[in-house]
Each structure stands twice: as C-alpha cells, then as structure tokens.
Amino acid sequence: MDKIRMTTPLVEMDGDEMTRVLWKLIKDELLLPFVDLKTEYFDLGLLERDRTNDQVTIEAAEATKKYGVAVKCATITPNAQRMEEYKLREMWKSPNGTIRGILDGTVFRTPIMLERIKPAVRTWKKPITIARHAYGDVYKGTELRTTEPGTAELIFTGESGKVEKKLVQKMGGPGVLQGMHNLDSSIESFAHSCFKYAIDTKQDLWFSTKDTISKLYDGTFKEIFEKVCEGYKAEFERLGLSYFYTLIDDAVARVIRSEGGFIWACKNYDGDVMSDMVSTAFGSLAMMTSVLVSPDGKYEFEAAHGTVTRHYYRYLKGEKTSTNPVATIFAWTGALKKRGELDRLTELVAFAGKLEDATLDTIREGTMTGDLAALAEGEVRSVTSWEFIAAIAERLKKYLSK
DSSP: OOOBOOSSOEEEEEOOHHHHHHHHHHIIIIITTTBOOOEEEEEOOHHHHHHTTTHHHHHHHHHHHHHSEEEEOOOOOOOHHHHHHHTOSSOOOOHHHHHHHHHTOEEEEEEOOBTTBOOSSTTOOSOOEEEEEOSSGGGGOEEEEEOSOEEEEEEEEOTTSOEEEEEEEEESSOEEEEEOOOOHHHHHHHHHHHHHHHHHHTOEEEEEEOTTTSTTHHHHHHHHHHHHHHTTHHHHHHHTOOEEEEEHHHHHHHHHHSOOOEEEEEOHHHHHHHHHHHHHHHTOGGGEEEEEEOTTSOEEEEESSOOOHHHHHHHHTTOOOOOOOHHHHHHHHHHHHHHHHHHTOHHHHHHHHHHHHHHHHHHHTTEEOHHHHTTOSSOOEEOOHHHHHHHHHHHHHHHHHO
16 A cells, blocks of 8 residues: 655654653654655753753744644643752743743644543533633733732833833732733634634533622733624625623533533633643543634644653553553544645545544444543453554555555
8 A cells, every 4th residue: 555645744842751651652663654744853852951051942833833734742830849850940831831822822632532431521412622821821921929018010111112010919928829810812812713713613601700700811812803703794694603701600600501512711710720620521632623813824733631741651661551542543633634635635535534533443342541431431452552553554545455
C-alpha cells in the first residue's frame, strides 16, 4: 500500500511525561506506516522550554500562524514542586496560555460519546461542547503577596497621560493581591468564533458570566456578546438556532438538567473547570476533543487532559500502563482532517476518518483501557495502552484495505 501523501506540513508540538510516550507510539503504529507524514517539529517538553527560555513555545505558535494547522501533545505547567523536580531556572507559564494568547483563539472541547459508556448525568443524550475563551483572566494575571498592612490600588495610566485610580482594599495585615485583564478585541473575537462555530455545527449557543457581581469585567463580556449577536441573528433564525445568556450558577443548574446538544461559551477559567466537569461526567477526560480556533482560521488540535504523571512514574519503573490515548489520537485525526480539507487531499481526510472509526470500533467491540473498562456496560477486556493501540492498528489495516 502506497503511503498517503501530504503537501503542507503540520506543526507538531511534542510534550511531556506519559503523553509524550503515547505520542511516539501513536506516530509509530498508527500514522507513519500509512501516511508520508510531514511536520514542522517543536519539542515543547519542559526541559527544552527551560533550555530555550520558553522561546520554543513562541516559535511553535508563530509556525502555527504560518502553516495554519497544528497538533499538540499535553505539556507540564510547572509549580514549585516541578521546579525542584526538573531543576528549572524559572517557573515557566502555561504553554497553552502562551499559544492561545499569540493566536487569540477560542478552545472548543467536545466529548466523544459511545453507546457502551453512559454519561453520569442521566438526562444527557447529546454532546455538550465547551467554548472556552483563551485569553487573559487569571492566566495572564499578576500577583503580589504582601507582608504588612497597607493600601492596595488599581491604577491605569492612559497613553494620553490620563490617570485613573481605584481603591482595591485598605489591608489591615498581610494578604494576597491579584490583577487581571482582558481586551475588548479579544472578547469580540471570542464571540464571533462562538457564533460562527454554532452556525457551522448547527447548535444553539449558551453564554454565561457573573455580571451581577462583576458588573464591569463580566458585564463587558455580556455587552460585547449581545452586540456581536446582532450580526448573526438572521442566520440563527434561518437555521432555527437560539442564543441564550444566563448567570454562570444558573447555567450549571440548567446544563445538568438538559439533554445536551449545544455549545456552552465560558470565560477562560470557567471554561477550564467546566470542560473537565463535562468530560468526566460523559466518561473520561481522555475522551474529549479539543481544538483552538483563531479568528483568522488557524487551528491547533490537542487532548483536553494533562500529562498523566502518575502513569509516567509507573512507566519509568518498567510497567506498561493502561493509559487512554483516544483524545491524543483524535488530536492527530482532527489535524490531519483539517490539513486534508485545506489542501484538498481527500485521501488524507478519509484516512483520519477511518482511524477514528477503528479507534471507536475497537472500544465498541470490548477492547479498551482501564478507565473505560470501569465505566462500560457489557463484557470488556481491559488492556495496556500498547495492546490497545496494536488492536486499533490491526483494525485500521482492514479498514484501509477495503
């Protein structure tokens, strides 16, 4: 069988720990035997980010702007413990946050549903897509730890020289402060991305903040969404779609009582938390697709979960773990599909679809990793990641030979 040809490279961002191990396994067993894979490779492993003063992350994001499609492995965002473990020079910021800031994109996360795995929320019958704003808030926040009483103020100095000042708090003792920001332009891009994605996928759009408490910050999000909505009203009406705004706490209650089948747009931190809640309730964090879409049509596909540190430590001891690679496989298939669509390579698009079918049919027929085996109905066979990927590869060969 001739390998499927690519014309334009994907931007490939390698990562950390157990997901890095699976990344290589997926390439070796499920991609390279069938595709003449062309990638612009960047190592976003923590040691390389430390060695390059995190310039490698910026270069990967810029390459995504150049080539239009990227696929990313999960990466570590270091804390104090990680600094010590990896002997880092600096506590580098989240590479996801850096990439999202450069691309000014929106993250859309959707659970992968299977008949054998029922959602924990019994009313959910359709996927719920989380649209997460990918700029600002706590992810670009500035923090300060105080050690004495004093006055905290918020000060803005405009380019005109005008100074605006607000009292934050007269502090009677030690405490902690945080300043965060957002931009009207980024919020507007977020809103446009959400409305366009709703139209493309023909789903209703929900948006939630807490503007009753955060009257200016969250209120600005609400106002911009309402303004942007006006430009999409006619198309929404034509397709029978609706836009719905409510407070974040009310949205949570409504989501739990719903049957799903809509896009739930959230601010950055809300989307981070709610995507984990939704994915876990649907079955597993490793069964959640994630794509970052920029306003000018650049795409970065990744898994929604982390680096699976606990399994990696076991792997270093020589164990073969039962780590679920499905979300990482779907990151690759999403990127290959999009690359194929943009380059009009129907074979590449078809290959990605068959790889997804082979992956899900392997699970449907009872072979799966331990996390899914604990949730699935009927007879199952719990296998290691290596056995699972080997089973997918065998099925994929059959599907490609038809």
